[in-house]
Amino acid sequence: xxxxDMMRSLAARAKKDSPRLASQxxxxxxxxxxxxxxxxxxxxxxxxxxxxxxxxSAEKTGLPLPVIKRLHxxxxxxxxxxxxxxxxxxxxxxxxxxxxxxxxDSDLLLEQITCPIGVIGVIFESRPDALVQIATLCMKSGNxxxxxxxxxxxxxxxxxxxxxxxxxxxxxxPAGFLTLAETRSDIDxxxxxxxxxxxxxxxxxxxxxRYIMDHSKIPVLGHADGIxxxxxxASCDIEKAIxxxxxxxxxxVAACNAVETLLVHEAxxxxxxxxxxxxxxxxxxxxLGDSTASSYIACEPAQDVDWRTEYLDLILSIKIVGDLxxxxxxxxxxxxxxxxxxxxxxxNAADLFMLLVDSAGxxxxxxxxxxxxxxxxxxxxxGISTGKIHARGPVGLDGLVTYKYKLHGTGQIVGxxxxxxxxxxxxDL
Amino acid sequence: xxxxDMMRSLAARAKKDSPRLASQxxxxxxxxxxxxxxxxxxxxxxxxxxxxxxxxSAEKTGLPLPVIKRLHxxxxxxxxxxxxxxxxxxxxxxxxxxxxxxxxDSDLLLEQITCPIGVIGVIFESRPDALVQIATLCMKSGNxxxxxxxxxxxxxxxxxxxxxxxxxxxxxxPAGFLTLAETRSDIDxxxxxxxxxxxxxxxxxxxxxRYIMDHSKIPVLGHADGIxxxxxxASCDIEKAIxxxxxxxxxxVAACNAVETLLVHEAxxxxxxxxxxxxxxxxxxxxLGDSTASSYIACEPAQDVDWRTEYLDLILSIKIVGDLxxxxxxxxxxxxxxxxxxxxxxxNAADLFMLLVDSAGxxxxxxxxxxxxxxxxxxxxxGISTGKIHARGPVGLDGLVTYKYKLHGTGQIVGxxxxxxxxxxxxDL
Numbered sequence: 001x002x003x004x005d006m007m008r009s010l011a012a013r014a015k016k017d018s019p020r021l022a023s024q025x026x027x028x029x030x031x032x033x034x035x036x037x038x039x040x041x042x043x044x045x046x047x048x049x050x051x052x053x054x055x056x057s058a059e060k061t062g063l064p065l066p067v068i069k070r071l072h073x074x075x076x077x078x079x080x081x082x083x084x085x086x087x088x089x090x091x092x093x094x095x096x097x098x099x100x101x102x103x104x105d106s107d108l109l110l111e112q113i114t115c116p117i118g119v120i121g122v123i124f125e126s127r128p129d130a131l132v133q134i135a136t137l138c139m140k141s142g143n144x145x146x147x148x149x150x151x152x153x154x155x156x157x158x159x160x161x162x163x164x165x166x167x168x169x170x171x172x173x174p175a176g177f178l179t180l181a182e183t184r185s186d187i188d189x190x191x192x193x194x195x196x197x198x199x200x201x202x203x204x205x206x207x208x209x210r211y212i213m214d215h216s217k218i219p220v221l222g223h224a225d226g227i228x229x230x231x232x233x234a235s236c237d238i239e240k241a242i243x244x245x246x247x248x249x250x251x252x253v254a255a256c257n258a259v260e261t262l263l264v265h266e267a268x269x270x271x272x273x274x275x276x277x278x279x280x281x282x283x284x285x286x287x288l289g290d291s292t293a294s295s296y297i298a299c300e301p302a303q304d305v306d307w308r309t310e311y312l313d314l315i316l317s318i319k320i321v322g323d324l325x326x327x328x329x330x331x332x333x334x335x336x337x338x339x340x341x342x343x344x345x346x347x348n349a350a351d352l353f354m355l356l357v358d359s360a361g362x363x364x365x366x367x368x369x370x371x372x373x374x375x376x377x378x379x380x381x382x383g384i385s386t387g388k389i390h391a392r393g394p395v396g397l398d399g400l401v402t403y404k405y406k407l408h409g410t411g412q413i414v415g416x417x418x419x420x421x422x423x424x425x426x427x428d429l
Numbered sequence: 430x431x432x433x434d435m436m437r438s439l440a441a442r443a444k445k446d447s448p449r450l451a452s453q454x455x456x457x458x459x460x461x462x463x464x465x466x467x468x469x470x471x472x473x474x475x476x477x478x479x480x481x482x483x484x485x486s487a488e489k490t491g492l493p494l495p496v497i498k499r500l501h502x503x504x505x506x507x508x509x510x511x512x513x514x515x516x517x518x519x520x521x522x523x524x525x526x527x528x529x530x531x532x533x534d535s536d537l538l539l540e541q542i543t544c545p546i547g548v549i550g551v552i553f554e555s556r557p558d559a560l561v562q563i564a565t566l567c568m569k570s571g572n573x574x575x576x577x578x579x580x581x582x583x584x585x586x587x588x589x590x591x592x593x594x595x596x597x598x599x600x601x602x603p604a605g606f607l608t609l610a611e612t613r614s615d616i617d618x619x620x621x622x623x624x625x626x627x628x629x630x631x632x633x634x635x636x637x638x639r640y641i642m643d644h645s646k647i648p649v650l651g652h653a654d655g656i657x658x659x660x661x662x663a664s665c666d667i668e669k670a671i672x673x674x675x676x677x678x679x680x681x682v683a684a685c686n687a688v689e690t691l692l693v694h695e696a697x698x699x700x701x702x703x704x705x706x707x708x709x710x711x712x713x714x715x716x717l718g719d720s721t722a723s724s725y726i727a728c729e730p731a732q733d734v735d736w737r738t739e740y741l742d743l744i745l746s747i748k749i750v751g752d753l754x755x756x757x758x759x760x761x762x763x764x765x766x767x768x769x770x771x772x773x774x775x776x777n778a779a780d781l782f783m784l785l786v787d788s789a790g791x792x793x794x795x796x797x798x799x800x801x802x803x804x805x806x807x808x809x810x811x812g813i814s815t816g817k818i819h820a821r822g823p824v825g826l827d828g829l830v831t832y833k834y835k836l837h838g839t840g841q842i843v844g845x846x847x848x849x850x851x852x853x854x855x856x857d858l
Contacts, residue, residue, distance in 0.1 A: 019761060019785040102806055108795065110805060117817050118787060198817050219648065219818040240840035247842035332448060354835050356448040358547060366537065366838025375846070376539060376834070377531055377855035388546050388627050388831045389648040389819040402817045405805070406783050409795025411669035413676035417804070426806035 003185035004192070010179045011196035014119045014144040017176030022116045022142045024173065026093040032139055032171035037085040039163045040132070044078055047163075050155040051128070058152050070126045073156050081132045084380075091379045094141050094397040103427040105417075109408045114401045116142035118198040123148045123187050123212060125204035128156040134201065135164050135178055137382055141400035146197065148181040148190055158182070191216035199400075201383055206310065221399060223386040225310050225336040226256030228368040231327040231353065233344035234267040240365055241272060241343045242279050245316070247367040248341070250283050254312050256384060257339050257361075257371040261307060262318045263327045266292070269320050273297045285314045292320035307334040324349055328356045335359060337386045339371040339393075360386060360393035432614035433621070439608045440625035443548045443573040446605030451545045451571045453602065455522040461568055461600035466514040468592045469561070473507055476592075479584040480557070487581050499555045502585050510561045513809075517569050520808045523826045524571050532856040533836075534846075540835045545571035547627040549829065552577045552616050552641060554633035557585040563630060564593050564607060566811055570829035575626065577610040577619055587611070620645035628829075630812055635739065650828060652815040654739050654765040655685030657797040660756040660782065662773035663696040669794055670701060670772045671708050674745070676796040677770070679712050683741050685813060686768050686790075686800040690736060690746045692756045695721070698749050702726045714743045721749035736763040753778055757785045764788060766815045768800040768822075789815060789822035 001009070040047065051073040058068050100112035120143045124130045131147055138145035149157040161180040168177050181190060190197070194217040201221050202212045210224040230248055232241050248259035264272055273289075273296040280287055287293075288302035299318070306317040307330070321327045331340050339361035342353040354362040361371045371394060373381025378396030385391050391399035416422040430438075469476065480502040487497050529541035549572045553559045560576055567574035578586040590609040597606050610619060619626070623646040630650050631641045639653040659677055661670050677688035693701055702718075702725040709716055716722075717731040728747070735746040736759070750756045760769050768790035771782040783791040790800045800823060802810025807825030814820050820828035845851045 016758070016761070019757065019787050022787075023781075023784045104799075104804065104806065108799075214646075217643075219816075237840070243842050243844075244840065247844050251843050251847065328448065329445070332445070350837075352452075354833075355452045358448050358451075359833065361834045361836065363836040364838060366836055366841040367843050369843035370533075370537075370836055370838075370841070371834075375533065375843070375853065377533065377853065387648075392831055393834045402821055404783075404788065405790045405800075405822045407790065407792040407795055407799055408779075409793060409799075411666070411673065412795040412799070413672050414680050414796050414798035414804070415672075415676050418680065424804065424806065 003183035004189040007189035011193040013176040015196040017174040018118045018144045020174040021177050030089050032168045035167035039167045050159040053155045073128045077129045094401045101429040107410045111406045119144045121146045121197040121200045123202045126150045128153045130203045146179045194218045222383050226338045227336040228259045229331045229340040231263040231342045234265040235346040236343040289318040293318040339368045432612035433618040436618035440622040443605040444625040446603040447547045447573045449603040450606050459518050461597045464596035468596045479588040482584045502557045506558045523830045530858040536839045538837045543830045548573045550575045550626040550629045552631045555579045557582045559632045575608040623647045651812050655767045656765040657688045658760045658769040660692040660771045663694040664775040665772040718747040722747040761787050768797045
């Protein structure tokens with residue numbers, strides 16, 4: 001059996017078992033999660049040992065420091081992971097919710113009921129805590145998960161998987177509820193299982209996510225770039241604008257919801273830019289500006305390529321615009337449809353901006369950094385999606401759920417409605 | 430400019446105008462629809478003339494009769510189309526609906542509001558009435574549409590497009606609201622506009638839809654195959670089963686929701702099959718059976734390939750199963766996740782079937798032919814989706830809509846929540 005065949009057969013097993021997992025009660029799914037937390041806590045020394053092995057070989061092979069940092073799975077990471085599972089257990093069941101209940105005719109009842117998507121393929125780079133997080137999100141939502149981690153975390157991943165798997169089986173989940181893809185072949189085999197995998201969730205760098213989006217027919221939940229904007233309108237309050245810009249850029253510079261480009265209405269540039277320049281310097285933020293911006297402050301020139309660049313660094317590009325429409329067009333053209341904010345005291349301008357900007361998040365007078373499932377009160381975050389099909393923006397457990405229509409009859413046939421013998425009365429219950 | 434470049438520039442124009450269309454009020458969108466109906470009625474003789482041209486050249490080039498039949502656009506088709514527009518105007522606005530309204534903190538209000546998807550690419554075979562139907566659905570839902578019809582209907586399509594376009598512009602819709610792709614180059618150029626087109630809706634044969642799904646990175650709303658099942662359980666009522674089977678197969682044999690395979694519990698086969706055999710013969714339905722079925726009735730043998738075949742014809746394949754689980758596994762393996770029905774008097778068996786079958790529609794004691802947006806009371810049907818991402822099953826106007834998150838602040842930054850100075854209180858309003 002080739003490695004690609006092996007992957008296909010694992011995916012087929014997950015697909016076959018997915019309806020059985022989908023039918024488990026919330027009690028069983030929550031018990032399974034509690035057992036996961038228990039086992040991870042009990043066997044912590046084994047986990048740390050496995051992680052030590054991965055760290056040692058990472059150092060030997062000379063992996064970059066940021067990778068090694070993400071690879072760490074210590075008491076701190078374990079505590080975070082256990083907290084996450086505890087809060088997940090407390091969340092309401094996303095399954096078996098009735099979205100629509102409609103009598104089509106007497107004794108012909110239509111229900112629209114939430115159910116799991118089915119099989120989720122999860123592909124992640126070095127962070128082993130991501131494995132636990134996404135596996136438990138899938139367990140809560142009744143989805144079978146196929147996990148493919150980076151080889152640099154192989155020992156930690158294998159142990160974490162074994163513990164979660166043992167916990168799930170002991171709670172009564174079907175064998176295919178969780179799968180670890182361990183073959184050395186790269187992720188391409190997984191990307192081709194479009195008959196059995198319903199959704200892919202990648203966790204990693206932009207280029208990693210982009211690669212996955214470009215090489216699979218399976219729908220992907222996530223985002224590659226996060227090119228977010230702040231637009232300071234003619235009637236913006238500078239006292240609000242400066243802290244919002246600094247927070248959006250520097251509160252966590254590597255985040256997808258950090259701002260990359262600042263658009264400034266020409267009427268406010270002379271006041272805003274000098275103040276921003278001082279504040280940015282104090283925060284270590286480098287400013288790049290178009291030619292008009294450069295006439296107000298000293299800054300390096302921004303090139304066209306800057307409007308399409310996610311710096312993930314303390315760099316902010318600035319462009320002066322003539323009006324709100326120019327700002328909107330710039331954002332819709334160069335942005336990544338993630339999160340964009342307007343700073344203005346003019347409510348009509350804010351409304352127009354929020355109507356016209358085609359992004360998952362459109363904000364008024366606040367930092368772009370609020371784009372986050374926890375800050376939205378979802379209790380858990382599956383990811384942030386810049387797609388417009390299925391879930392958009394920060395995605396909670398709902399993003400792992402679809403629905404089916406159940407129609408309960410007593411022998412009805414369409415012929416009697418087509419010939420006028422019977423007719424629908426559509427009564428929502 | 431090559432034809433592919435032309436298509437790209439048309440798609441880019443639609444994308445640029447899409448936020449302007451998205452911001453039109455329901456009054457303007459409904460006025461535009463009323464003007465469409467008015468113009469189509471007024472200029473009917475021009476439409477019929479254009480259609481005559483298409484019909485003449487179709488006959489000259491010897492197109493098959495079913496194609497020529499679908500090509501017809503006569504008084505009857507016009508009346509249907511005008512009825513459709515009238516009912517569409519009466520439907521509630523799918524836009525600007527508040528799905529969630531949550532205070533994250535005082536003066537920090539999160540809203541989740543429905544909005545159009547953006548740009549919809551519509552690719553259809555010969556039927557010109559499909560052009561009107563889908564263009565008006567997009568207008569109602571604020572989506573820009575790019576239409577690509579078959580060359581055999583070029584004259585009719587062009588005239589219908591011109592009238593709809595004139596009506597939309599006169600009501601104040603932006604220039605990019607509707608585009609007719611007229612280049613001779615095939616649909617491949619359209620399929621590659623994945624930066625500007627958000628969703629594809631194909632209307633045509635299975636192989637046509639399959640081709641589109643296989644050749645574009647743009648998400649597709651629709652279904653290729655419709656392999657639907659009926660499972661007659663051990664405790665099924667034969668008086669209900671026979672009419673349900675006949676209706677599901679023969680009420681409209683070319684429909685995607687017609688049944689293709691009948692699964693029969695072995696305990697009921699001896700009673701059900703002879704009765705079915707008589708009824709099927711009377712309705713002109715040919716039965717194919719597995720070896721066990723053949724021991725009860727005279728029928729041609731069903732091969733493995735039959736379980737994967739959508740006949741679109743008066744043919745029904747029959748397989749005898751040992752229990753409900755075997756039926757479920759067969760359906761999940763060979764079906765197309767469209768619509769499947771159980772006939773049984775055992776409510777627990779029905780519940781289990783509806784839980785375990787992984788299809789958009791799971792029915793109890795009724796015909797599979799009910800899977801239809803109008804029969805579900807949606808007022809309009811965009812299509813039927815067998816995908817699990819985004820809309821599933823019969824899709825009404827809601828399937829052309831996504832949402833954005835609006836966050837209204839007064840200067841809030843994430844830093845104050847990270848350092849504990851402020852905290853979220855999550856109050857749903």
